Amino acid sequence: MPRRRRTSEETPVPPKKHRYNLRSRTKKALGSEEEEGRISSLSDEDLRARNKVLEPKDEPSATLNVSSVDCQTKLNRKNHHTNEFEKAGNIYRRGQAFVIRVEFDREVKSDHDVILLQFTYGTRPQESKGTVIRIPLDLKPTTKTSDATETWFAEVKNIAGKGLECAITSAPDSSIGEYRFYIETNLKDTDAVKRYEENESMIILFNAWAKGYLILSPSPKSI
Numbered sequence: 001m002p003r004r005r006r007t008s009e010e011t012p013v014p015p016k017k018h019r020y021n022l023r024s025r026t027k028k029a030l031g032s033e034e035e036e037g038r039i040s041s042l043s044d045e046d047l048r049a050r051n052k053v054l055e056p057k058d059e060p061s062a063t064l065n066v067s068s069v070d071c072q073t074k075l076n077r078k079n080h081h082t083n084e085f086e087k088a089g090n091i092y093r094r095g096q097a098f099v100i101r102v103e104f105d106r107e108v109k110s111d112h113d114v115i116l117l118q119f120t121y122g123t124r125p126q127e128s129k130g131t132v133i134r135i136p137l138d139l140k141p142t143t144k145t146s147d148a149t150e151t152w153f154a155e156v157k158n159i160a161g162k163g164l165e166c167a168i169t170s171a172p173d174s175s176i177g178e179y180r181f182y183i184e185t186n187l188k189d190t191d192a193v194k195r196y197e198e199n200e201s202m203i204i205l206f207n208a209w210a211k212g213y214l215i216l217s218p219s220p221k222s223i
Contacts, residue, residue, distance in 0.1 A: 095172030
């Protein structure tokens with residue numbers, strides 16, 4: 001039987017349309033390096049770990065704000081033997097630790113937050129004259145830090161959620177009188193700083209029993 005010849009009037013059959021590796025492109029966008037046609041040996045957990053869009057983010061987006069400060073006045077005054085004084089307020093002896101508790105507006109993140117304590121003395125405080133004391137905190141509990149002169153110290157005792165408890169030890173030769181107290185906060189690798197000023201001041205007194213405090217006793221010849 002002779003072959004049928006195609007005439008010019010017959011409509012040609014269009015070629016089949018193919019997907020242009022849409023699956024491969026989708027997998028690439030999702031971070032999968034699995035080659036087409038291969039059976040994945042990755043577990044569900046590993047596959048999710050490789051997928052960037054599923055990676056959890058827990059970095060704070062805002063600097064800490066101080067909500068409240070508890071100066072632990074009753075406890076500190078008892079420990080500093082100033083609880084029987086008629087004058088109210090935070091009265092401490094120099095060279096001896098006192099405890100404060102700070103509440104913030106969100107959970108403290110030790111990997112991202114920066115907290116610094118500042119104390120000022122007198123009406124015209126200057127850091128160069130030792131009347132501005134700045135102590136950066138190490139947010140790892142039980143790690144001590146100090147000011148630039150290494151005479152004032154601070155130690156974070158506990159961090160729980162939004163709360164932080166800290167012990168501060170003034171220098172054994174600190175100036176006697178009234179101090180103002182500030183808390184600075186910011187995020188690591190940023191310049192934006194927030195500064196909180198505590199309403200309650202504190203008074204530092206002599207402390208003849210503090211380590212590093214020298215008492216000059218009279219010589220036998222002068223008695």
